[in-house]
Amino acid sequence: MSGPAQVRSVAALERFRASLVEYEKRTQTALDILTSELRRATNWIEEDRPNYWLKQEKNAADAVHQAKLDVERCLIFTTIGDQQPACREERAALQEAKDRLDYCRDKRQHVRQWQGVLQHEVYEFRGRISQLRRILESELPAARAKLQLIIRQVEGYQIERPPESRETPMATKPQAEE
Numbered sequence: 001m002s003g004p005a006q007v008r009s010v011a012a013l014e015r016f017r018a019s020l021v022e023y024e025k026r027t028q029t030a031l032d033i034l035t036s037e038l039r040r041a042t043n044w045i046e047e048d049r050p051n052y053w054l055k056q057e058k059n060a061a062d063a064v065h066q067a068k069l070d071v072e073r074c075l076i077f078t079t080i081g082d083q084q085p086a087c088r089e090e091r092a093a094l095q096e097a098k099d100r101l102d103y104c105r106d107k108r109q110h111v112r113q114w115q116g117v118l119q120h121e122v123y124e125f126r127g128r129i130s131q132l133r134r135i136l137e138s139e140l141p142a143a144r145a146k147l148q149l150i151i152r153q154v155e156g157y158q159i160e161r162p163p164e165s166r167e168t169p170m171a172t173k174p175q176a177e178e
Contacts, residue, residue: 010154017147024140031129031136038122045111045118053108060101067094 071094074087 010151013147013151013154017144017151020140020144020147024136024144027132028136031133034129038125042118042122045114049111050108050115053104053111057101057104057108060097060104063097064094064101067097070094 067090071087071090074085074090
């Protein structure tokens with residue numbers, strides 16, 4: 001067994017306990033913020049982006065369809081003699097619409113990939129955070145209670161000190177002979 005505790009200040013124990021409480025509050029606030037941000041990011045990747053790129057892909061598909069009609073219309077209605085018109089502008093617009101459609105499809109595929117990555121990372125995060133939450137919810141309150149008990153016991157020791165001796169030591173001066 002180690003030697004006796006050298007507690008010299010109950011105030012230091014109380015400051016430590018107060019610091020522990022402050023740590024608990026700050027950590028809980030940080031966890032709440034992290035959880036909220038995770039929820040926001042998850043919503044963005046799981047719902048917002050897929051819907052956005054699906055809508056963009058549909059718009060791009062409609063633009064491709066319209067561009068094809070424009071090329072056909074150009075080829076049919078602007079025949080000059082026996083020569084077919086080049087319809088360069090219409091063909092360029094069709095190629096641009098196809099490029100946009102490919103881009104939107106690529107973005108949807110990237111979103112699907114990120115959804116899988118995000119699900120894995122959320123699972124990992126929740127596993128690690130659950131350990132910290134357990135500490136915050138059970139171990140820190142137990143530590144605070146134990147510290148409070150220690151503080152009370154130390155205060156009790158201070159109250160129960162033996163009274164200081166008020167007697168003065170006897171003078172041991174040799175008395176002169178008379």
